[in-house]
Amino acid sequence: MAxxxxxxxxxxxxxxxxxxxxxxALGEAVGVTRQTIIAIEQGRYSPSLETSFRIARRFGVGVEDVFGWEDE
Amino acid sequence: MAxxxxxxxxxxxxxxxxxxxxxxALGEAVGVTRQTIIAIEQGRYSPSLETSFRIARRFGVGVEDVFGWEDE
DNA sequence: AAGCGGTGTCAAAAATTCTTGACATCAGGG
DNA sequence: CCCTGATGTCAAGAATTTTTGACACCGCTT
Known part of the structure; x- marks a missing residue:
């Protein structure tokens, strides 16, 4: 997972x-830092499920409406 | 997140x-160890989104069919 | 020209997830 | 009985995510 x-x-x-x-603002709303949001937007690593849920819920949608799985 | x-x-x-x-067997199927599956089943920590996706897909369902968010 | 919000980067450290290996228990079969 | 598979625990370490603090650039406004 690197x-x-x-x-x-x-x-x-x-x-x-x-x-x-x-x-x-999004970072603050979901309890992570600005740099974390940047890294996630840039796909630099896979966030924790908890962070994923918080982000999705902030937008009032489901996890899979925000994050997608590329079948490999 | 502790x-x-x-x-x-x-x-x-x-x-x-x-x-x-x-x-x-599940661990092997999704590429993590047995202990990781145990910890996740017991809710000891929030898995990475990647691991969550792999588990969900192994069962042919969505992430939110496996993991739920307790509104806090 | 100076200031501001927004985005981006970098590096080091803290925190969390995951692995490895060992050992224990229990149920079931042979 | 003994063996095996399945579950569980523990501790130490590796790997990854997240934080902290700093600095840079851009577009906009004053």
Whole structure:
């Protein structure tokens, strides 16, 4: 699990759709730092399921509406 | 994130429903160890999203069919 | 020109997830 | 009985995620 994980995400998309929510604001809303949001948006690593749930719920959607699985 | 996370899981349930798949066999199927499966079943920590996806897909279901969010 | 919010990067450290190996228990079969 | 498979525990370490703090760049406004 050191590679870029086979996971896609639409965080940026959702963030922009949601009233220009900044990375910092989203981070604060879900309890992680700005840098964590950046890393997730860039797909640098696979977040914890907990962080994933918090982000999804912040946008009022399901986990798989935010993160996708690239079948490998 | 050191506490028991607000996440429920039905891994054991799915495992038993699926032809008596052992913890070891599930671990091998998704690329983690037996101890990791045990810890996840017991809710000791929040798995990575990647591991969550692999487990869900092994059972042919979505992430939220395996893991649930306890609204806090 | 100076200030501001937003995004990005980097590096080191803290925290968490996952592995390895060992040992224990229990149920079932031979 | 003894063996085996399945589950569980523990502890130490490896690997990964997340934090902290710093600095840079851009576009915008004043």
């Amino acid at each position: 590679r870029r994980p086979p996971i896609t995400n639409r965080v940026r998309e959702l963030r922009e759709a949601n009233g220009q929510l900044s990375q910092a | 506490r028991r996370p607000p996440i429920t899981n039905r891994v054991r349930e799915l495992r038993e429903a699926n032809g008596q798949l052992s913890q070891a």
